[in-house]
Amino acid sequence: MLKQYHDQMQQHPHQHPQQTHQRGKRKKSSTTLLLSSARFVSAIARLSLGPLLPLLTLSFHFSDRDTPALLSAFSSGYILTQVAGGYFADRFGYRSVISTSLGVSALLVFWLTLNTTGHGEDAATVSIASMWTKVYFVLGLVSGPLFPAGSTAITLEVPRENRATAAAVVDAAAAAGTTVAAMTPLLATVLGGWRLIFQFTAGGLCLISMMFWQSNDDDGSSGGGGDRQQQHRSSTRKTHPADHDNHDSKKVDGPPQRQSDTSASALSPSPLSSQRKTTTSFWNLVRALLQPVAIGTYLCHGCDNFTKYSLSSWSATMLVQRHEVSPSMVGILLGSQEAVGFFSRILLSVYMSGKGYAKSKHALRNYRAAVSTVTFLVQAAAMKYAMGTQSTMLWQTVAGFIVAAMASGGHSIGYRPFYLEMNDHFAGSISGFGNTLASMASIVGPVMLGMAVARSDDTAGDSSGTGEMNGGGKEWNAVGSMLSAVNLFGASVSAILLLSRNGVPSSFSAATSSAATKR
DSSP states (O other): OHHHHHHHHHHOTTSOHHHHHHHHHHHHHHHHHHHHHHHHHHHHHHHSHHHHHHHHHHHHOOOTTHHHHHHHHHHHHHTTSHHHHHHHHHHHOHHHHHHHHHHHHHHHHHHHTTOOOOOOOHHHHHHHHHHHHHHHHHHHHHHTTHHHHHHHHHHHHSOGGGHHHHHHHHHHHHHHHHHHHHTHHHHHHHHTSSHHHHHHHHHHHHHHHHHHHHHHHHHTOTTSSHHHHHHHHHHTSSSOHHHHHHHHHHOOOSOHHHHHHHHHHHHSOOHHHHHHHHHHHHHHHHHHHTSHHHHHHHHHHHHHHHHHHHHHHHHHHHHHHHHOOOHHHHHHHHHHHHHHHHHHHHHHHHHHTTOSTTSOTTHHHHHHHHHHHHHHHHHHHHHHHHHSSTTOOHHHHHHHHHHHHHHHGGGGTTTTTHHHHSOSTTHHHHHHHHHHHHHHHHHHHHHHHHHHHHHHHHHHHHHHTSSSOOTTTHHHHHHHHHHHHHHHHHHHHHHHTTTSTTSSOHHHHHHHHHHHHHO
16 A cells, blocks of 8 residues: 555555546546447447438439348448557557547538439439438448547557446447437437538537547546556556565676666567567467457357348338338337437446446356347347238337347446456457447348348238239338347357356456455
């Protein structure tokens, strides 16, 4: 205790340790707030395209051939920069990565509002559609590093016992952005057009980017957090560097000139040692990416994204075709569903705050795996109830969607915190790699569901002699069965891989045990 007090006074001679503790609390809160704001506005920029597409089509006369490429452009770019974004965040610091990502995104979103001409001519329409597709592809490229860099930020700035809560709050902010994106057609009606929505979004991205960049100056690290990353890594070593300095200062074996030469040679490692260090670091990264708990987390994330983005793409069409719901009522129902998911994440994050770390070293891991297992099982039953029977009524579909949205918040305190707790040194790289695979699932999911709908519709048309829906919409029964099967697979992965004895590395178990001892 006295040594810790002495070290703090040497680093901050004019600050009391209690002041340093309070500053750490404020920094944790500001980091979570900034990340939440970034995910909120980024979700609006990413997901408002689909709801606003009818208005954009009226302005630019997009054809049916342009729509698929435009809607998939963001995701196509998004999956390409996840791993690189996580690596750069781990290597150079998360602040510069997030600030650059948000700043360039703001410029791209604002650039879309400058295209004011769409006269319906074939050449002009194709040119505008191509330009929008390219801009959204680049927007996906620069937005990709945001998720893994956010994981690095939480790992570095938030204490281990509060990381799950911080991640749940950030995830809830993204859900709130999704809710606002679903309501953009109504906002466009109130504001008099879609351009003001894009301009407000660009302004929000620019403001948050400047706030992240300003945080560099506040910490005195122009490298965007790289110094902070190095300090964090140094603090996790078994031997404190200061102990070596004190030991060397007491040991005088030769003349001062020889000591200076020795220290100079120590400060300039040989090329061979640098190469060995780089090789060791690379294989440590590979082992971190392929450890059993990481593979289990990737699969759970993929099942979660498969369900979430499939519902986002097809639920509105299903409500209109199967239940003949008006477009305005569809917006209300889907907005209510997203609002339920948002409050579910908030309530669970508040409930989980500071809990779980007072247990044994395996209790928290088992708790997280159990939560995700139950969440997947509830979602599987909800999907089957909402769409998996031929006589499903509208109120049953709405109830199933709401139950699934309410249960989805469990993943925020289930498998998702494993990204932050597996390895402090490679949190960004692990998150980037996992989110890349999960983003592929979010692309494949809607395509597979579309094929299931078309296949079931063709079968129904052949059996009845018509192309209309037969027997209450068998194609949507196939969709419900597929989503239920995906969630059952996620429950199996969560139960088998995340609960395995070798699922969590010893560093995580030791850190959890240390946190429990302190509490």
